[in-house]
Amino acid sequence: MIKDLLGFMLRAAVVLTGTAFITFALLWNAPGDPAQAIAMARYDALLTEEVIALIREEAGLNAGFWAAFFSWVGPLVVLDFGRSAVSGQEVLPSLLAAIFYTFPLAMAGLAVGTIISLPLAILATKKPGGLFDRIAIAIASLGAAIPAYWLGLLLILFFAVQTGWLPAMGARTPTHAILPALTLGLGVAASLTRIIRSGILEARRQPFLPAIKRRGVSSKAIGRDHVAPHAAIPVVTLFGLELAFLLEGTVMVEVIFGRPGLGTLLVTAIETRDFPLVQAVVILTALVFVTVNLAIDIVYRLIDPRIGEPDA
Amino acid sequence: MLKVANVSVKHGAAVILSNISFSLQPGKTLAVVGESGAGKSTLIAAILGFLHPSGGKIAWAGASVRSCGPALVMQEPRSAFNPLLSLRRSVMEPVIAQNSEISKRRLNRLCEGLELPAEILNRRPQEVSIGQAQRVGILRALIAAPPLVLFDEPLSALDAVTQKHTAKLIADLQQEEGFAALIVTHDLGYAVAYADEIIVLKSGRIEEVATPTTFAQTPKSDYSRTLRDAAIALGALEASS
Numbered sequence: 001m002i003k004d005l006l007g008f009m010l011r012a013a014v015v016l017t018g019t020a021f022i023t024f025a026l027l028w029n030a031p032g033d034p035a036q037a038i039a040m041a042r043y044d045a046l047l048t049e050e051v052i053a054l055i056r057e058e059a060g061l062n063a064g065f066w067a068a069f070f071s072w073v074g075p076l077v078v079l080d081f082g083r084s085a086v087s088g089q090e091v092l093p094s095l096l097a098a099i100f101y102t103f104p105l106a107m108a109g110l111a112v113g114t115i116i117s118l119p120l121a122i123l124a125t126k127k128p129g130g131l132f133d134r135i136a137i138a139i140a141s142l143g144a145a146i147p148a149y150w151l152g153l154l155l156i157l158f159f160a161v162q163t164g165w166l167p168a169m170g171a172r173t174p175t176h177a178i179l180p181a182l183t184l185g186l187g188v189a190a191s192l193t194r195i196i197r198s199g200i201l202e203a204r205r206q207p208f209l210p211a212i213k214r215r216g217v218s219s220k221a222i223g224r225d226h227v228a229p230h231a232a233i234p235v236v237t238l239f240g241l242e243l244a245f246l247l248e249g250t251v252m253v254e255v256i257f258g259r260p261g262l263g264t265l266l267v268t269a270i271e272t273r274d275f276p277l278v279q280a281v282v283i284l285t286a287l288v289f290v291t292v293n294l295a296i297d298i299v300y301r302l303i304d305p306r307i308g309e310p311d312a
Numbered sequence: 313m314l315k316v317a318n319v320s321v322k323h324g325a326a327v328i329l330s331n332i333s334f335s336l337q338p339g340k341t342l343a344v345v346g347e348s349g350a351g352k353s354t355l356i357a358a359i360l361g362f363l364h365p366s367g368g369k370i371a372w373a374g375a376s377v378r379s380c381g382p383a384l385v386m387q388e389p390r391s392a393f394n395p396l397l398s399l400r401r402s403v404m405e406p407v408i409a410q411n412s413e414i415s416k417r418r419l420n421r422l423c424e425g426l427e428l429p430a431e432i433l434n435r436r437p438q439e440v441s442i443g444q445a446q447r448v449g450i451l452r453a454l455i456a457a458p459p460l461v462l463f464d465e466p467l468s469a470l471d472a473v474t475q476k477h478t479a480k481l482i483a484d485l486q487q488e489e490g491f492a493a494l495i496v497t498h499d500l501g502y503a504v505a506y507a508d509e510i511i512v513l514k515s516g517r518i519e520e521v522a523t524p525t526t527f528a529q530t531p532k533s534d535y536s537r538t539l540r541d542a543a544i545a546l547g548a549l550e551a552s553s
Contacts (some may be wrong), residue, residue, distance in 0.1 A: 053449050196367050207391040208402075211449070215406035215456070216381045225405075306397055306438065 006240075008297070019286040020076070020279065024069050027275055038085045065298045072279065081283075082276040093279045094265060095143055101171055102254070102261035105180055106246040113187025113192050113242065118190070121196035128201055136193060143190025148249060151181040152256040167229035169258040180257045184249050188242050195238045199231035206230060230302050236303065240296040244289045313337050314377065314460060314492055319368030320484045321516075323352055328354045329516045332368070334509075338459060339490040341483075343503035345539065346513035350494040353387070354514070356462050357495070360384060365382070372460060380409060382460040383453035386387060389445035389469050393437035399448050400433035406456045414455060422451050425481035447478060454485055490494055494544040497522060500543035503527045512536045 027034075035056040042055075060068045072082060081091035117140075124136035159179060160168035167176050204227055213222065251263030262281055269277035300307045314336040321329040327333050330350045338341045357363045359370055361378050372380045383406070388391035393402045407414050421428055426447040438444055448467040453461050466482070467475040483506055486493055497503055503510050504524040512519040512527070512535065520535045528549055531537045545548040 026414050042330060120531055179402070198453070206394070207388065208386070208393050209385050210357075210360065210384050211392050212402075213362075214384070215409055217405055221409065225397070228394050234552055260453040306395060306435070 008294055012294075013312045015290055016283065016286055017073075020073055020283060021069070023063075023282045024275075025277055026069070027273065027278060028065055030273075032273075034213075034273040036273070040272070042086050049096060072276065076283065082272050082282040084277050086272050086277075091276050094277065095262075095280050095284060096188045098260065098262045098265040099246055099282075101259060102250050102263065105177055105184070105250055105253070105261065106243065108177055108181035109184025109188055109246050109249070110239075110243055112181050112190025116185065116189035117192035121193045121200065121277065121303065124193070124197050125204075127239065134195075134236070140190045140193040140197075143186050144194075146186075148183055148187055148252055150211045151186060152179070152253060155179045155183055156257075171259045171261075174256075175258070180250075181252045182258060183253050183256070184246055187249065188246065189244065191238060192235070196231065196235050200227060203227040203230035232303050233300065236296055236299050240292045241300075244292045245284055247288055313373060314494070315357065315369075315371050315438055316355075316388050319355075319358060319365045319370060321351070321358055321363060322366045327516055329358065329365070332516075332518060332519075334521065336460075339486060340508045341486065341493040341495060341497045341506055343497060343507035344508045344513055345497060345510060346502060346519070348498075349515075350410060350513040351516040352513055353442070353464060354516075356384070356464055356496060358402050359462060362546045377460070380459050381406070381456070382462060383456075383458040385449050385453045385463045385466045385504060386469065387464040389449050390437050392449045393445065394530045395437055395455075398433065399440070399445075402437075403433060403448060403452045403455055403529060406452065406458075406523055410456055412456055415540060419455070419516070422454060422485075425484075426451055426478060443471065443474060446470055447474070450482070454482075454491075457541050458491060459487050460492045460494070461495070463493060465497055465499075466495065467497070467499060475502070482506075499548065500527075501548040512539065 027229065033052075035052050035146065039052055039055050056062055060071055075082060079092070083089060084091055084094065117203065120136050120139065124133040127133060154178065156168040157164040166178050167173070168179060170176055185188070193258065206226065209226060211227075250261060251266060253259075253269060254261045254263035266278065266281045268274075270280065316335070317333050319329060319332045320327065332351075332355065334342065338404055344355060346352060354363070359377055360382060361370075361376065370377055370548060372382070384491050393399060404414075418541075420430065423433075428444065428447050428451065432448070433439055437448075446466070449462070450463075450466060453463075463482075467478060468519065479502060482493070485491075495507065495546055504527060510520075510522050510524055510527045512522070512531075512533065514535050520536045521533060522531060522536065526532075527536060527540060531540050540549065544551045
């Protein structure tokens with residue numbers, strides 16, 4: 001157990017350090033003068049060389065790559081993300097405010113995906129190859145093929161522009177989250193439906209089932225005790241990955257629907273070369289991936305005690 | 313009574329079983345022998361209702377076989393259990409499902425007869441040897457005293473001494489409880505020693521139905537004779553005088 005925990009922490013440290021370094025290196029070497037971009041964002045005007053030089057000094061751009069990298073990465077250990085190069089304010093409050101919008105949206109997307117995919121997949125497996133199964137596969141394929149930005153626009157066109165049933169832009173009320181959550185959730189539903197369906201069909205082919213099927217064990221008990229736990233293993237993997245990717249997916253969806261959140265924050269930070277803010281969002285995303293991976297690992301072990309054990 | 317009447321099973325154009333008929337009385341043992349691919353396991357699947365015969369009828373006491381809660385001892389012992397559950401949970405599953413109660417004495421007696429330390433049931437299938445898993449499979453089949461037990465190579469993973477003990481335990485329990493046993497096996501010595509009747513299958517057809525004595529001494533068909541002679545050559549059967 002302790003060995004597993006140390007292994008996890010080591011992996012997490014490698015992933016987070018690697019992410020921090022690569023992001024910093026990419027931003028540092030991006031074309032254009034970061035000081036100019038910060039100045040434009042801060043004052044919305046072209047400024048003199050003296051002011052640009054002052055900003056360069058202030059943002060630590062004169063210190064050289066390694067010095068700048070370490071001066072930023074050091075305080076990160078105590079969760080000090082530094083100050084925004086543009087606004088001069090602490091990064092952490094902006095980050096927390098953005099998470100407040102993004103995290104519930106990602107969760108809502110995941111909930112929509114699960115609510116659609118679970119019954120769809122279960123009904124599809126009632127009669128594999130039957131009409132409903134084919135329809136479910138077709139819906140899932142269609143869902144996977146439609147990009148989020150196009151689906152989002154279609155939903156806006158129908159529900160906001162033509163019928164006026166739902167608001168499209170902003171995040172003032174909970175109803176503002178319906179269309180973004182649907183946009184995210186339909187994509188999730190597509191991949192979840194396919195994986196749950198194939199998981200159930202695979203689990204039903206387990207070799208030990210004939211030995212118990214005729215012993216009076218009900219189909220409900222077989223489904224609950226034997227099929228579901230086996231079908232859950234690939235589903236948990238995808239579920240975790242979807243959760244992590246949803247945070248990424250919200251970047252586009254937030255921009256389409258004009259919502260505040262991590263996506264909008266990241267896009268603005270990249271445009272203005274706000275190093276500390278970009279870094280903070282990227283590190284947070286990496287942290288989510290690492291945490292989700294740990295959660296998947298734990299859930300795996302709860303479902304299947306063989307995982308993590310030495311071979312018998 | 314298990315009654316199999318004119319059963320045929322086809323897979324596409326291929327005939328897997330052709331016009332199979334036999335009956336099996338409670339308390340009796342029927343051994344089905346024959347080469348690999350003869351249709352022995354298909355016969356078990358058809359009896360249990362896992363595949364639908366293209367012709368003929370299979371019934372237990374005039375009703376469907378499924379209604380009597382038949383037990384199956386599978387050929388591959390390790391894959392016969394859910395790897396996520398303890399063996400105890402797997403063994404007790406039919407008991408719980410049938411709302412029946414099993415005395416501790418019966419469980420202990422079966423475990424003793426099968427040479428299974430009780431502690432083994434707390435393990436999962438991948439934590440025991442193949443031979444132990446095989447015996448737990450037999451335990452699971454017999455625990456709830458089913459009226460019909462289908463054995464698919466029940467002794468194949470056991471050493472000679474355990475084979476002998478296990479075969480005797482099955483026979484003793486059958487005497488006491490009167491279940492009908494259908495045993496699919498390549499072990500002709502076991503079939504001759506314990507079966508009341510032997511069916512020889514070849515390419516999905518019944519070559520011969522014989523008593524163990526007839527099969528061992530004066531088999532009628534050429535194929536039965538070939539099988540018998542091979543078993544004698546390997547020392548599984550004694551040559552008749």
